[in-house]
Amino acid sequence: xxxxxxxxxxxxxxxxxxxxxxxxxxxxxxxxxxxxxxxxxxxxxxxxxxxxxxxxxxxxxxxxxxxxxxxxxxxxxxxxxxxxxxxxxxxxxxxxxxxxxxxxxxxxxxxxxxxxxxxxxxxxxxxxxxxxxxxxxxxxxxxxxxxxxxxxxxxxxxxxxxxxxxxxxxxxxxxxxxxxxxxxxxxxxxxxxxxxxxxxxxxxxxxxxxxxxxxxxxxxxxxxxxxxxxxxxxxxxxxxxxxxxxxxxxxxxxxxxxxxxxxxxxxxxxxxxxxxxxxxxxxxxxxxxxxxxxxxxxxxxxxxxxxxxxxxxxxxxxxxxxxxxxxxxxxxxxxxxxxxxxxxxxxxxxxxxxxxxxxxxxxxxxxxxxxxxxxxxxxxxxxxxxxxxxxxxxxxxxxxxxxxxxxxxxxxxxxxxxxxxxxxxxxxxxxxxxxxxxxxxxxxxxxxxxxxxxxxxxxxxxxxxxxxxxxxxxxxxxxxxxxxxxxxxxxxxxxxxxxxxxxxxxxxxxxxxxxxxxxxxxxxxxxxxxxxxxxxxxxxxxxxxxxxxxxxxxxxxxxxxxxxxxxxxxxxxxxxxxxxxx
RNA sequence: CGGGGUGUAGCUCAGCCUGGAAGAGCGCUGCGUUCGGGUCGCAGAGGCCACAGGUUCAAAUCCUGUCACCCCGACCA
Numbered sequence: 277x278x279x280x281x282x283x284x285x286x287x288x289x290x291x292x293x294x295x296x297x298x299x300x301x302x303x304x305x306x307x308x309x310x311x312x313x314x315x316x317x318x319x320x321x322x323x324x325x326x327x328x329x330x331x332x333x334x335x336x337x338x339x340x341x342x343x344x345x346x347x348x349x350x351x352x353x354x355x356x357x358x359x360x361x362x363x364x365x366x367x368x369x370x371x372x373x374x375x376x377x378x379x380x381x382x383x384x385x386x387x388x389x390x391x392x393x394x395x396x397x398x399x400x401x402x403x404x405x406x407x408x409x410x411x412x413x414x415x416x417x418x419x420x421x422x423x424x425x426x427x428x429x430x431x432x433x434x435x436x437x438x439x440x441x442x443x444x445x446x447x448x449x450x451x452x453x454x455x456x457x458x459x460x461x462x463x464x465x466x467x468x469x470x471x472x473x474x475x476x477x478x479x480x481x482x483x484x485x486x487x488x489x490x491x492x493x494x495x496x497x498x499x500x501x502x503x504x505x506x507x508x509x510x511x512x513x514x515x516x517x518x519x520x521x522x523x524x525x526x527x528x529x530x531x532x533x534x535x536x537x538x539x540x541x542x543x544x545x546x547x548x549x550x551x552x553x554x555x556x557x558x559x560x561x562x563x564x565x566x567x568x569x570x571x572x573x574x575x576x577x578x579x580x581x582x583x584x585x586x587x588x589x590x591x592x593x594x595x596x597x598x599x600x601x602x603x604x605x606x607x608x609x610x611x612x613x614x615x616x617x618x619x620x621x622x623x624x625x626x627x628x629x630x631x632x633x634x635x636x637x638x639x640x641x642x643x644x645x646x647x648x649x650x651x652x653x654x655x656x657x658x659x660x661x662x663x664x665x666x667x668x669x670x671x672x673x674x675x676x677x678x679x680x681x682x683x684x685x686x687x688x689x690x691x692x693x694x695x696x697x698x699x700x701x702x703x704x705x706x707x708x709x710x711x712x713x714x715x716x717x718x719x720x721x722x723x724x725x726x727x728x729x730x731x732x733x734x735x736x737x738x739x740x741x742x743x744x745x746x747x748x749x750x751x752x753x754x755x756x757x758x759x760x761x762x763x764x765x766x767x768x769x770x771x772x773x774x775x776x777x778x779x780x781x782x783x784x785x786x787x788x789x790x791x792x793x794x795x796x797x798x799x800x801x802x803x804x805x806x807x808x809x810x811x812x813x814x815x816x817x818x819x820x821x822x823x824x825x826x827x828x829x830x831x832x833x834x835x836x837x838x839x840x841x842x843x844x845x846x847x848x849x850x851x852x853x854x855x856x857x858x
Numbered sequence: 859c860g861g862g863g864u865g866u867a868g869c870u871c872a873g874c875c876u877g878g879a880a881g882a883g884c885g886c887u888g889c890g891u892u893c894g895g896g897u898c899g900c901a902g903a904g905g906c907c908a909c910a911g912g913u914u915c916a917a918a919u920c921c922u923g924u925c926a927c928c929c930c931g932a933c934c935a
Binding site (some may be wrong): 295296297299300301302303304305313320322371375376378394395424426428429430432437445474504505600601690693695704707722725759761762793794795796797798799800801803812814815816817824 | 859864865868869870871885892893894895896897926927928929931932933934935
């Protein structure tokens with residue numbers, strides 16, 4: 277029936293080093309992490325490093341196959357770049373310092389410095405600069421599936437955050453922003469198909485474009501409580517953004533006419549909640565002071581008391597590379613009165629104000645004197661800021677900027693990222709082309725990434741039950757799990773050979789459990805390992821005229837002749853896949 | 859980097875408080891048994907009790923330090 281999958285064969289379980297565990301190691305908490313270990317797909321080596329077993333690697337290869345097919349279908353060209361990078365490339369782009377300790381560094385025998393690539397914008401730019409010369413070469417999208425190295429401060433969640441991992445990274449090169457939109461849209465569409473085929477439900481969300489600059493940036497997020505990112509979703513207009521990027525309207529201020537400034541004694545009251553309660557006002561009627569360092573320089577941030585600072589928005593507003601909370605020693609050094617600080621009278625340190633603090637009237641703020649606060653603090657009259665910007669963190673219940681509906685928050689895992697880079701890298705790394713008029717111009721770039729191992733984790737998170745994994749067809753290590761009961765008896769051996777031939781003829785691959793174990797163990801392992809279809813060959817099934825067919829996701833069991841069973845599996849597979857690869 | 863937790867057999871864990879011969883279940887090997895949802899029996903193999911130092915006649919156990927791993931946070935192109 278389906279002969280489009282050449283070279284597919286069955287494998288014997290006892291030769292495949294499939295070692296399932298009845299219990300998962302105690303440290304594994306996520307369902308995907310536990311099942312990866314229990315099913316024997318991976319073996320941990322060190323924090324953020326995993327070995328893949330033959331079974332686990334087959335899934336990885338399937339995910340990569342889907343990615344290749346869809347990237348190729350979108351017109352992208354596969355390349356391969358070194359993982360070992362001369363450090364000069366990273367200094368040229370300025371990211372050697374930006375990446376900080378995340379960058380793995382090493383030195384060769386001649387004392388030349390290298391980095392293990394955490395990503396490949398620099399190297400792809402190098403390749404592009406040597407190959408792209410004319411507008412006639414554009415547009416072009418290059419991609420690779422390659423190992424990345426990142427010295428993460430905290431690897432976590434099994435395959436969710438690794439220190440060495442595989443990424444499909446793609447980079448588009450265009451003559452201008454208009455055609456970049458087309459390249460970006462093509463990558464976006466390919467990503468949708470990839471995640472759909474792999475069985476990972478994702479939502480595209482607006483993301484921060486970070487210090488690199490650039491324009492649009494979207495993440496494909498798999499919504500799950502196991503996620504490490506916070507996503508804001510609008511039930512009204514389907515606006516979706518991650519917490520760093522999310523735009524919103526904070527609760528309105530309490531209206532009023534400016535009243536005279538008044539100093540009050542607030543003994544021992546330091547937090548917003550304490551001060552507000554003591555003075556009988558709402559938190560949104562207070563002014564909160566937070567101290568940061570931006571690229572080493574002190575920054576005084578003023579924001580309404582009921583809101584929190586979004587450090588990414590603050591960083592972007594300042595145009596800073598790095599923003600971090602000021603440590604206590606520095607707070608003392610600058611003479612700031614933690615607990616009673618306010619921008620009133622602050623002169624030595626630049627003040628950044630959130631719009632919320634500027635628009636509200638008669639706020640309660642610190643007096644910059646211990647145990648004292650000020651009533652009726654008003655912007656413009658009592659204090660000023662060197663920069664006013666929206667730097668507040670969106671929270672559940674805040675109003676959607678677009679439609680006013682209350683936003684909801686969910687946790688999610690970033691599965692992929694598409695990003696309009698612009699000309700920044702092209703200029704720094706020298707990726708230029710000659711346009712029709714012979715003028716030298718920088719390429720407009722986009723970049724697009726998917727984490728392969730993370731896909732495996734997400735596939736399991738999204739496709740499992742209490743018995744184990746339930747692989748989607750396209751990524752399953754095998755199509756069929758053949759449970760052999762009573763192996764060793766000649767009629768059974770004959771039947772198994774018949775089943776193998778029938779499956780092979782239908783282009784199906786099978787994992788044949790030929791182990792000398794009890795039926796109970798085999799059925800439990802079949803559920804745990806999660807192949808989409810299961811065939812049982814036993815004396816009982818032969819008596820009933822064939823082999824027993826059952827699908828992992830439930831449904832009725834049926835006893836059929838081997839050939840009909842194989843045919844039914846092939847049909848189920850095709851029906852589920854629909855039109856198949858695009 | 860801050861907070862919390864855990865390191866004893868391949869896995870899950872007991873033993874530590876109160877120092878005195880290293881244990882159980884699962885898994886693994888062999889023999890037998892059983893054969894449709896983690897059979898049963900017998901016999902085995904397997905441990906530098908994370909590492910280092912200290913206290914003690916004696917340390918898995920008490921003390922100090924280090925390392926590793928996990929969780930929360932910070933961080934995360």
